[in-house]
Amino acid sequence: MSAYSSRIAIVNITPCGTCFTPRVSQNEIFPVTATIFSEKTDVITAYINITDRSSNLLFKKEMELTNLGRDVFTAYLEFDNIGIKTFTIFAFIDEYKTWAKRSKIKMNAGQDELLVNQEGYILLQRIKNEAKDRDSLAKIDAAIEKVYAGKTSVYEVLITDEFAEIFRIYPLFTLSTESQSNCFEVKRQLAGFSAWYQFFPRSIGAIKHLDGRITQGTLKTAAEHLDYAKDLGFDIVYLGPVNPIGTAFRKGKNNAIQAEADDVGSPWAIGSNAGGHDALNPDLGTAKDFKNFIKKAHELGLEVSIDLALQASPDHPWVKTHPEWFTLRADGTIAYAENPPKKYQDIYPINFDNDPEGIRDEIIRIIEHWAELGVSVIRVDNPHTKPLWMWEYVIKKVHETYPEVIFLAEAFTRPPMMEALGKIGYEQLHSYFPWRNTKQEVEEYLRTVNSSASFFGYSTFWTSTPDILTEFLVKGDVNAHKIRAILAAMGSVTWGMYSGYEFVENVQREGFEEHIDSEKYEIKFRDYDKADEHGIASLVRLLNEIRKNNPALWSQHNLAVHKTDNASVVCFSKSVPLKNDMRNTIITVANLNFAKEKHAKIKFDLKKIGIDATRRKQKTLLVKDLFTNETFDWDFSISLDPKKDVARIFEVISYAN
């Protein structure tokens, strides 16, 4: 028995939870689609029925035939409460609509008038039996009376909007078919709509003494920086790992193999005699400082993320307490990380196959330890080098006690593993965004990411990281930083920025696609009070504000790329239907050439922003420029001179012209 064995075929239901539960986020307006067809040319009506766990109908919504040529029906849904939702799709041959469609053609052609009325009369009798409410019954009786009195024909009565509405409430159907039950999970909004700001607490409030010594910042001093993150409109502050840092084989500045005595080390070399993954680096402060930091963040409406980097420095307590969690080499020593011929003596990878359940339970304990302290977002370092079964179990288990915890997978690897991480539970995924810089790359990637794939993990667009500083940002300087921030913030529901990006720090370590003097290995001093003067902080603030104000930007299932006639200009829109037949649409047009002015004519696809077929020839749209707040009739052409603007963001004000 397949879906084709049913009387109407209801297939390709998206989102579809065959093996994994698709996810959406609270207040995300998202489409449910299905391919629905039969062997008949009759008109099909389809509803999505949202049901509770006992399959009781909670509410239903009519689906719209959105792609006739492919038989695709769509309904947009939105939930303000979280949890698993189940649904079925119910489709039937709509006898009234079928009759109405055929009869209109026949009457216009002067055909079969008698037959049309005979058929209509049968429908009229049937609807009289079906209708329940007094209002509809009164209308039906009145109509029958008029017909009997010869004042009008059955056809003329039935073809009215009034009767279309009655038949909509009490449809007459045949071949009714219900799909099998399907489900998706509504996660809290931050799981799918977030702006990340990273900073290293040890840099914030650090003091450079006259003799060159540095006193590093702490969680206490860093707490001041929360106001700054809040002011720029971010949702999540991400601190990297906060665990004790190993000293054996510690890396120096710029990843030097030998550290100087005063080098602070990479926070990713986890574990010292001060403790391991469940310990706080004492240089950052006390448990109380950590709690106060979280408290202040929460007061500001910010959430705090730390790293889960499952690897150990040679000083990690596990090396003594659980040597079996590492790999013994043929020569009897513990294996450090290698990628022949490269060696990473400062890091011992964990061998998950030596004590799978033991390590797994320890990881759960670690995450729950931090979750209990108020950490609600976990950024997992290199999850793709750990077993998938383990993550599937760990995330599920943590969510039983701490359902609010959001997991971000920092996995730069081949697509099948990234897809797997999303499916088994990671709400957010690092992405290839930093390396998508040409027009073709940007367009293709926006399409890839804003698709049904996002039901299984949102791709977080990071503008850069200490380890990823692309040529584009180096060469394009301020303008490139603006372009990439705009593409990230408008192109994905979730985007992120490392501190320093707003200051346009963009010098590469020679021979590497990464920052020189990387903050991973040393303390950085920045005058954040001047972020607004010297960098792109104002733009960032504005982007986050636009994101918060526009529901179109809360969904990863509504982006359309529009063709432009210039090789440097990209245009994309995000659009969602709102209640009361309203709509929210944001259009981004960017010049990817950071140096030269470019003009473009855009072949704007009005269908993609919900404008119906009859009005698709219109030549302009009334839009508001969200940078200038100016409202004007946009003629789908653009001129962008990077000396002034690298992009424009428009909100559609009116869909008629």
Next chain:
Amino acid sequence: MSAYSSRIAIVNITPCGTCFTPRVSQNEIFPVTATIFSEKTDVITAYINITDRSSNLLFKKEMELTNLGRDVFTAYLEFDNIGIKTFTIFAFIDEYKTWAKRSKIKMNAGQDELLVNQEGYILLQRIKNEAKDRDSLAKIDAAIEKVYAGKTSVYEVLITDEFAEIFRIYPLFTLSTESQSNCFEVKRQLAGFSAWYQFFPRSIGAIKHLDGRITQGTLKTAAEHLDYAKDLGFDIVYLGPVNPIGTAFRKGKNNAIQAEADDVGSPWAIGSNAGGHDALNPDLGTAKDFKNFIKKAHELGLEVSIDLALQASPDHPWVKTHPEWFTLRADGTIAYAENPPKKYQDIYPINFDNDPEGIRDEIIRIIEHWAELGVSVIRVDNPHTKPLWMWEYVIKKVHETYPEVIFLAEAFTRPPMMEALGKIGYEQLHSYFPWRNTKQEVEEYLRTVNSSASFFGYSTFWTSTPDILTEFLVKGDVNAHKIRAILAAMGSVTWGMYSGYEFVENVQREGFEEHIDSEKYEIKFRDYDKADEHGIASLVRLLNEIRKNNPALWSQHNLAVHKTDNASVVCFSKSVPLKNDMRNTIITVANLNFAKEKHAKIKFDLKKIGIDATRRKQKTLLVKDLFTNETFDWDFSISLDPKKDVARIFEVISYAN
């Protein structure tokens, strides 16, 4: 539990029979692919295990990593016996290959020599325990002796091809994972590799008398034409419906609403007082004539196809015996076919919902009646207007008794229904091929059709039909007919031609994309003896010969489109690995401009014809031109002047340059 919960992920297995059984045909060399990966950087080895119904291993074949960036592994299979085959994919971390890969890099970098040899020594001890055959054991002992004698290092011994082969036979593995069992069905070769030739028996041997009267041909006279079809290299002769033709509302020549007294009627208006779907049109002859016709076809190695057109003329016996099988209108009359405002009074559609099981069983009876007479291919007219559940049941039931019967769906409708018909059992499907004429259309369609979709129905490329005569064929005349025959015969495993195509009959009925004086409504006279002189019969003969000689053309899973720098020139190859490291590759280059000479440089992707990475820079290929039999070094450029040639077909002779 998902495939990700296994220790190695084995996903996206193709062909995949989750709901429907994928199909291949006998002697089709086809790929089985899977995405296989783990969290480790270790080397994975994967095998496909072909098993019998009791899950016993019949044979296994190593899969090759064919797309590193996407973790795709591939094995090519071929079967000379039909039936359901089951398989699993078995993957493991290959300890030897992992060690060898890393050790080579380390030794080249002068690193860890001692450790490499220590690790190797452990492998050497283990393989000594694993190896079973005398030859391998002798090699292992000899190696150990040499190592002990200090004549060589463990590394030097193990890194040899000799030991790679021993470890291939007795792999040392960890994390071994077996996919769940999967299956596909091998159908007889004609299901997936066939050339169709259509003719109307009543035209063959028809006589035009001096007074204008026509005596129509019969199965007896038409039997003569089988030699002609055989000579042109076809496999299936398709006769259209052979049932009695109705007289009520009979259509005249050129679909005229009023037939003349001597009009023969459309064979698709089925049923008269001479009988219905199980009856032979008496004008074509007797049951004995039919049997003789089939007998002669079989003697020539041809198979015979007739139509199953499930509709009735108003004279069909069912109208009296089973009026409930039709639809009663509100005015009490039987509904004829309509597509408002169009009316087809000569055809009563069957209403399958009135007596589903009754009609279904009657259809099975009809098909089995003809199958018993030797009809082995059924071309179903408009299957998309009948319920899918019915076809699923009927095809399965007929195959229980007559497994040799092949079903072709003549469904021109939207893609979801066509896909459904293939999945529920139709071996072959009519396709959009006739309407794909520009370079972009041709390339895109070849890619679409030659894909994993073909595991669920082969798309038959018909050059034209009486109802489909495109502008391209009208304007392009002989050259267009050549181009389309070449694209059809080389682009799909199954192609077809209606009689008259070889004579370049290409006059449209005014205002319609169909033939004037269509053979559907009248007898046609052609001098088939002169087919070779006046048309493209020789080309057709050659195409069918090329198809039969080249296994690359027997598979629908091996086509690659190669970019060309000319907007009219398309280039595609089909290539399969053969036994003994041989390969068969056919390259087609065609100029779609039927009037003008075109030159093109082709960006030929050597990877697609199995040439390995080290040799992909070669500038030429030794090929044989299958039109001229000339062998030469092809430099991937082409010049095609339609006055001489519209296309070239090359067989690759040598893969080195």
